[in-house]
Amino acid sequence: MAFPPVREELRGLEPYGAPQLDVPVQLNVNENPYAPSDAVVADVAEAVAGATRTLNRYPDREFLELRTALAAYLGHGVRAEQVWAANGSNEVMLQLLQAFGGPGRTALSFAPTYSMYPEYARDSNTEWVAGRREEDFALDLDAARALVEGRRPSVVLLPSPNNPTGTALPPEAVSMLCEAVGDDGIVVVDEAYGEFRRAGTPSALELLPTHRNLVVSRTMSKAFALAGARLGYLAADPAICDAIRVVRLPYHLSAVTQAVALTALRHAPELLGNVDLLRQERDRTVAWLRAQGLQVAESDANFCLFGTYPDRHAVWQGLLDRGVLVRETGPEGWLRVSIGTPEEMTAFQHALTSVTEEGVR
Numbered sequence: 565m566a567f568p569p570v571r572e573e574l575r576g577l578e579p580y581g582a583p584q585l586d587v588p589v590q591l592n593v594n595e596n597p598y599a600p601s602d603a604v605v606a607d608v609a610e611a612v613a614g615a616t617r618t619l620n621r622y623p624d625r626e627f628l629e630l631r632t633a634l635a636a637y638l639g640h641g642v643r644a645e646q647v648w649a650a651n652g653s654n655e656v657m658l659q660l661l662q663a664f665g666g667p668g669r670t671a672l673s674f675a676p677t678y679s680m681y682p683e684y685a686r687d688s689n690t691e692w693v694a695g696r697r698e699e700d701f702a703l704d705l706d707a708a709r710a711l712v713e714g715r716r717p718s719v720v721l722l723p724s725p726n727n728p729t730g731t732a733l734p735p736e737a738v739s740m741l742c743e744a745v746g747d748d749g750i751v752v753v754d755e756a757y758g759e760f761r762r763a764g765t766p767s768a769l770e771l772l773p774t775h776r777n778l779v780v781s782r783t784m785s786k787a788f789a790l791a792g793a794r795l796g797y798l799a800a801d802p803a804i805c806d807a808i809r810v811v812r813l814p815y816h817l818s819a820v821t822q823a824v825a826l827t828a829l830r831h832a833p834e835l836l837g838n839v840d841l842l843r844q845e846r847d848r849t850v851a852w853l854r855a856q857g858l859q860v861a862e863s864d865a866n867f868c869l870f871g872t873y874p875d876r877h878a879v880w881q882g883l884l885d886r887g888v889l890v891r892e893t894g895p896e897g898w899l900r901v902s903i904g905t906p907e908e909m910t911a912f913q914h915a916l917t918s919v920t921e922e923g924v925r
C-alpha cells in the first residue's frame with residue numbers, strides 16, 4: 565500500500581481552505597474587518613490571565629457558565645441545557661454528523677452551498693446528497709420536500725443566510741423541512757451569518773419550541789468579530805445536546821477559550837456594534853455592483869456573490885494584482901466578496917473598475 569496508509573477516500577486530497585495571502589485588502593473569508601477595541605483587549609487579557617492561574621487543571625467539561633451566557637444572548641426563551649458549543653461552528657456541525665450521521669445514514673443540503681458540508685459527511689462516513697437551488701439560489705420547496713421524502717436524511721444542513729450566495733430561508737421552508745424529516749433526522753439551520761439578516765427576515769430560533777428536531781447553529785466568528793477565538797455554538801432540544809456530549813472529546817473547549825468567549829459576551833453590544841455599518845456597506849456594494857451591469861445575488865450576509873465572468877479566475881487574479889483578495893467560489897463564473905470597511909470597499913471598487921477597463925472579464 566502507498567505511504568501514508570491513509571483511508572482510500574482521503575488519498576491525494578488537499579485540505580480545505582482559502583489561500584491565506586498577505587495582501588492589503590483581505591475580503592475572502594467573510595471575517596469582520598473591525599478589530600476589538602482597547603477596552604475589549606484589556607478585559608480579554610485580564611480574563612485570560614485569570615484562566616491561566618488554573619491551567620494545571622482541566623477546564624469545566626460542561627462549560628455551564630458559558631452555556632448560560634450564550635443562552636441569555638440568544639434570548640427566545642433558550643435555556644442553558646439547550647446550548648452546546650465547540651471550537652468554531654465547523655466543529656459543532658462535525659460533532660452533529662458524528663452523533664447523527666454515520667455509515668448507512670445520509671446528510672443532505674442544497675447546492676451551491678458551504679463547501680465544508682460534504683467534508684463533514686465524508687469524515688463521518690455519512691452518505692452525501694446535494695439537491696439544487698433555483699436560478700436565484702432560493703429553494704424550490706416542492707422539490708426540496710420530494711428529495712427529503714425520497715432520501716430520508718438523518719441530517720439536513722440548511723445555511724441561512726447561505727454561503728456563498730447570501731440567500732436567507734423563509735421560516736415556512738424550515739418548518740416544512742422539519743416536518744418532512746420528522747423524528748428520523750435533524751434539521752440544522754446554520755445561522756453563521758444570522759446577525760447580518762435584513763430587517764423582516766426572522767431567525768429560526770423562533771421555531772425551536774415548535775420542532776424538536778430543529779438545531780440552530782451560530783458562531784462568534786462573524787458578527788462578533790471573534791474568528792480567531794474559535795467559538796461556535798448551537799441551540800436545540802436538550803436531548804440533542806446530550807447526544808453530542810457522547811461523541812465530543814473530553815475537555816474540548818479550553819479554559820482560555822471559555823474565558824475569552826465569556827468576556828466577549830459581556831461586551832456583546834460593542835462587538836456587535838458594527839453589524840449595522842456592515843449591513844449598510846453590503847447594500848451599497850450590491851447597488852454599486854449592479855450599477856456596473858453585473859449580476860448580484862440577494863444577500864442577507866456580510867458578503868455578496870457577483871458575476872458572471874467568462875474567466876472569473878482572470879478577474880480574481882487582476883484584483884489580487886491590485887492588492888485586493890476576494891474568493892473564487894460558488895457556481896462557475898461568480899466571485900464572492902466579503903464586506904470590509906468603507907475604505908476597503910472603495911479599494912475593491914477601484915480595483916474592479918481597473919480590471920474591467922483592462923478588458924478582463
Ligand SMILES: Cc1ncc(COP(=O)(O)O)c(C=O)c1O
Nearest residue numbers: 652653654678727756783785796
Ligand atoms: C455557512 C458557514 N457555516 C459555518 C462556518 C464556520 O465558521 P466557524 O467555524 O468559524 O464558526 C462558516 C465559515 O465561513 C460558514 O460560512
